[in-house]
Amino acid sequence: MGLEQIPSHFPILTLVTFLPLAGALAMLVIPKANEGVLKGFALGTTTLTFVASLFILRKFDPSLGGIQAQLADYASWLKFFQIRYFLGIDGISLWLVMLTTFLGPIVILSSYTAIKQRLKEFLIALLVLQTGMLGAFTALDLFLFYIFWELMLIPMYLLIGIWGGKDRIYATVKFFIYTMAGSVLMLVGILYLYVKFGGETFLLPDLIKKAGELSVVEQTWLFIGFGIAFAIKVPLFPFHTWLPDAHTEAPTAGSVVLAGVLLKLGTYGFVRFGMPLFPDALRMLAPVIMALSVWGIIYGAAISWVQKDVKRLVAYSSVSHLGFVMVGVAAMTEEALTGAILQMVNHGICTGGLFIAIGFLYEQRHTRLIEDFGGLAKQIPKFAVFLMILTLGSIGLPGTNGFIGEFLIIAGTFQGTFTPRAPVIGRPGDFVDMAQPFAHGLFGSDGGMSVFTFKIISGVAGGLAALGVLLGAIYMLSMYRRVMFGPLRSRANRELRDLNLRDMFVAVPLVLLVFWIGLYPNFFIGKMRKSVSELTEYVRPEVRRRADSLDPGLLRRTLCADLSGKCPAECNPVNPSKACIKKGIKHRVPRVTMRTLHMMVDAERSHRRIRLPLRLELPKALRTTRTTRKGGK
Amino acid sequence: MINTIPIHYFLLLSAMLFTIGMLGVIFRRNALIVFMSIELMLNAVNLTLVTFSRFRGDSSGHVIAFLVMAVAAAEAAVGLAIIINIFRHKKVVNIDTMDRMKY
């Protein structure tokens, strides 16, 4: 049906999204035998995509917050069903788009020599996959999102199934069915939303506005439907067992894309769809998500420690790292969510890099068992440095990217907490037990987790998540020690070659990013700040703790804490006024923190159930179509 | 004359013919006999159609009966051709042995 209205700006998002697909189509006419041309063409396409995406970065305006579809491309598509072609980005998806385009050329370069058969099909699959991922990150129409979401599945299925390792068929079928099972639930959720609101729209901004009409029960079930699809993709414990198989069997390029980008779609889904569409359900189920992700951090780390296969070790480490991201998402504070998004990017860089490093070894030695290596640092020193930097990044050493992400998540999760000993004046109901919100949410009543309980839970979760910092060091350094240190025993290892110029083109950008994000993360945070803060305010208004948001009267009353009620001046109890001392009025010195004060304000506010409006801005084209539709009727 | 015969006689005959045909389809193993049984069922239906047409003085039943006969003829031609082919191939026309397509 074509474009209804040509957007006023150059459709850069559409260009970036479909450039890889166009490249893939063009590659169909290149003869199979011309391997050099094929590789060069694929590399050129992905590089061009990356360069084009730099323009997105330049044009992006960080001062616009909310889910404002910046650089939106819009066209009505299937009019009958009100399905629209609607791409747009905000500060959250921006970095995931950049990560995807950045990893594109790196993936192609890293598989330059690794793929020996069906090279053309391999490259085409990678390019189609690239379009699928970019589309899923930019789509703001739920139906379109679903199409891109499923589009990614097919090339990945082929990548693992054709170019994978020994058990590739098992792994790829497992991957496919598992993911499919989740996405079907999401489809049901999407259709429910569509039908519920009169079959008028699949557009995310519209649906967010209307989602307030959903009852808590509806929200909860819908969230579970969407959430399972995303949780499988993340993967959240206990939906993770497809991951080690898929990662281990996939070719290097497949693993890099899988770890680098595909997993992020799960966490991105929670942020993009779960948070604004079902805020109440998320608040209610956040403790469950937190518990699962914290357990995932510990569990994934412990299992990776006892792996014999390097690739499997890194695969399980993904379970642990993505657990961090999910803690940050579920904490729903600005700091933690920023950390979570940053950590998504970090994980893409570090774990992607680790898979490239393992692929480098595998290509030469055809083994991934840790015991087959040892003492490689002597033989391949440049590689040792590369691997060491990635290892340090992934265990979160300050100065590297991993630290910023993990620290913001941990500290940000604590931000949603306060000291349990602080008095909760006259609110015994605040101690809601764990099971209650569940029951409330699923079976009616709009009860739910009290602010107080949730804060305690996030405190515990933050503390336990910090354990990941230690456990991460244990498995990564053990792996590094066994692979790189010790005597160089086997003869095959003595014939390993070090990184050549092409490998350096892969390694150096990754290493530079590790330090860039570690030492100057503000460049990255700055672009997402507005989007993140508005989103968290929308989901958890009570966590806003700016000084100006405090009611001064309440503050004074709280601070004064005059038990007899006779204090005339509401004076500062630490230094009571002379008038009070004279009259013998006793003040209880309040054992409160700034946090407690905030909590009291929160309590007031959440009684009123204030929800700040999420700033929404639809492209003009969209607004006009909507009004004309109504006018027509 | 024919009007003196009550309608349920025709219908009963038709039902009996249909039942015979149905039982034949269900229980016989020879493909040709099954085929003949199908024809029997079709003709039982035809009889019903014609009966109602006659009693209600509406000719559309006749029309449909002719249509059914035409379809039955075509079907017989195709069906017999298939059976003959299967016979050539397998030397039997027992339908128990015809489960290849399942796999």
Place this chain on the structure above:
Amino acid sequence: MSNTALLSSIVLLPLLGALINGLFAGRLPRRVVEVIACSTVIVSFLFSLKAFLQLMALPVGAREIHAHLYNWVAVGNFRFDVAFYLDPLSSMMSLIITGVGGLIHVYSAGYMSHDPSYGRYFSYLNLFTFSMLSLVLGNNILLMFLGWEGVGLCSYLLIGFWFTDVQKAKAGKKAFIVNRIGDLAFIVGVGLLLGLADGNLDFTYLRKVTALRTLYLDPMMVKGICLAFFIGATGKSAQIPLYVWLPDAMAGPTPVSALIHAATMVTAGIYMIARLNFMYALAPEVLTLIAGVGAATALFAATIGIVQRDIKKVLAYSTVSQLGYMFLAVGMGAYTAAMFHLMTHAFFKACLFLGSGSVIHSLHGEQDIIKMGGLRKKMPVTALTFLTATMAISGVPLFAGFFSKDEILWKAFTNAHAGMTTVYWGKIFFVVGLIAALCTAFYMFRLYFLTFEGEYRGPKETEKTIHESPVSMTLALVVLAFLSVVGGYVQIGFAHVHLLEDWLAPVFAVGSLNVVETMGHSWEYATMAMSVAIAGVGIGAAYYLYMGAGTKIPARMMEAAPRLYNFVWNKYKIDELYQVVFVGTYRSFAHFSHRFADAFVIDFLGVRGTGALAQGIGRVIGRLQNGDVQRYLVVFVVGLTLILYLWLQ
């Protein structure tokens, strides 16, 4: 030169050296690499000196220099800068780090002259200096944490410097992981503190808000935070229960042991607590705990040191023990005494380690003191400097260690603060410290006598090759030995010389508010007399047992109580205990999770079970679909009849 440029160049010059040596060492001649490595640190030292003088020129209350580089992280309430902060405390630390560090860099040029990986070595050493400087000069806790973990990384890399030896690589890993346990607590502490301090971690801000009490700090929370930071300190500064990595860390090259594992890095915990003294003032119970842990560690490590035979192991346990003294001082609120001992310890312990390095170097790697002896005649400079430092650490009067250790013991005896349930805690810590001092004097002189006096007990063929070390190495020894003598004169309690105390007073102003002296100055003479007597006893015993008439006694004592001896010799089997309790538990948890929970319950029963269930249902229903059309028809007819029947009803 602006303040920003001055402070940044102090910190960043070593980083520059590390980068140059790390990236291009392969293409540079050895001499150039050494010059780059040493000169960056020495220039950094000169700048530190300049900064020190600038600071001194300022009025006492305003001795602060700030240097803001750029905003590091700003998100939500959080705002952390990359900025440096020079005050009397950090100035003193930066002088020690670059001064002792510079000497050790020069020494390393001689020590590592036979090693092919010198580029890597110097790059790590420079990186360490950079990290340590950002630890002490960083103006907020997060930047301090960057240095904190950075020094841990360099320690890991340098302990495992000769990584082809599996044991050394493992020791490096162990150091890193044990440190990380502490760092974990540190991170949790920072996270909690961020909540209290509304996202600002600048030291100046924290001090202001704690002092003015504009923050209504929940006391429980503050105690929790202080405790978390202290656990972090036990990791880095090798205190009970996380001290186990330090003795193993001796696998690294000896100059590394001197710089990282004696003079600078391990004192980071003391520095951190001293830096945050204003917060610890709000958590006096934690202070008492710190003093207790310090005293216990001092005694515990000293007893292990008595029986060790490896020259570096003895020094390692001695370091743990001396760090215990510093924690004891910190815990008593005697921050100046702790920093004083930190400084003198940096001098004499670096001297001892470098001396032992000189011995090991000339004996081609021999570290067992039983196989040494009589080295004084062959290596007079090393022996003399070693003896000087030994006297300093043992508390022989007029040497540096005497003044600093004495001040700690005296403060332990007289100080009191709110966290002590009774004043007797101080007396108990004093007695424990005194016993530890006895052990120290004994094992240090045992070490000296066995190594340098008597007859050479090693193999004959090596005896001829023993020689004094080159000038580049002995130079550092002489300077450090000199400092071990004069370093103590900056603070002589009874002579009313309080240079250090006056210098550091503004930093510890808040922290020492809550600390009171319960007894008069006259007790200082009494405690001093006791510690001198105790040192005399220790030295005398060592002389009697290892030089004089009683040389046969140690062997007999060993035979008399072999079990006790073995127990101490095996370091009280703490390593084995940790191995079983922590590592073993975690390993079984990991195996259980991997084999049972993950592979069996989730994957086999859960995921593949679901698949199998679907398949099973399919198989059952599939039986109906057997291709027999006639059977379909039966079902069809029966079904149709049923429906018709029901419908007609």
